[in-house]
Amino acid sequence: MTGFRKASSEDIASVVSIYQKIHEEERKGKLKIGWLPDVYPVENTARAAFERQELFVFEEEGKITASAIINQSQVDVYADGIWQYPAKAEEVMVLHTLVVSPDEGRKGIGSKFVDFYETYAEARGCRVLRMDTNEKNAAARSLYRKLGYREAGAVPCVFNGIPNVNLILLEKELRK
Known part of the structure; x- marks a missing residue:
């Protein structure tokens, strides 16, 4: 099977493996994301999203190569955004923690995941x-x-336990 779907409990280990690979690549200086191992994202990130039925994966030839959390939960600092497209909470969908395995980079999977999200x-x-x-x-x-997507501001914050983050807020209006 190839495609996007809600994660199953069996997928959590694969998602966590992607998180760990990203942390390792960042430790080696090959990626610059700003996440911290043992802080975010970690197994509990994936498990909690799965339990809320908000964890999605991309599976290709039986292997999980990407994951993201999709829901309508706006991070509290979104209140400080300079939004061009104001909307009621029920009109907004949010993409969190989009990850593509470093082994699968440069194949367009991230773009495809964003398209799926939209x-x-x-x-x-x-x-x-x-x-x-x-x-x-x-x-x-x-x-x-x-x-x-347009940047709607940079907000200094502690993000999921990571101190001193300048969080870039992004938005896009769907076709009407």
Whole structure:
């Protein structure tokens, strides 16, 4: 099977493995995301999202190569965003913790996952998409810009236990 789907409990180990590979690549200086091992993301990140039925994966030829959390939960610091597209909470879908295995990079999986997220949101009646990334994550910021997202501000915060983060808020309005 190839495609996007809600994660099963059996997928959690694969998702955690991707988190660990990303942490290792960042430790080696090959990636610059701004996450911390043993802080975020960790097994509990995936497990809690799975239990809320908000964890999604991309499976290719029987292997989980990407994951993300999709829900309507806006991070508290979103209140400080300079949003061009104001919306009621029920009109907003949020993408969190999009990860692609470093082994599978540069294959367009991240772009495909964002496309899946947009389709998922639209099917649920949402008209505004939001997400965030660490200011340090230049690769994600570039990808999101190419996919039509605009930066709606940088908010200093403690993010999921990571201190001194400048969180870049992003948004996009779905086609009307």
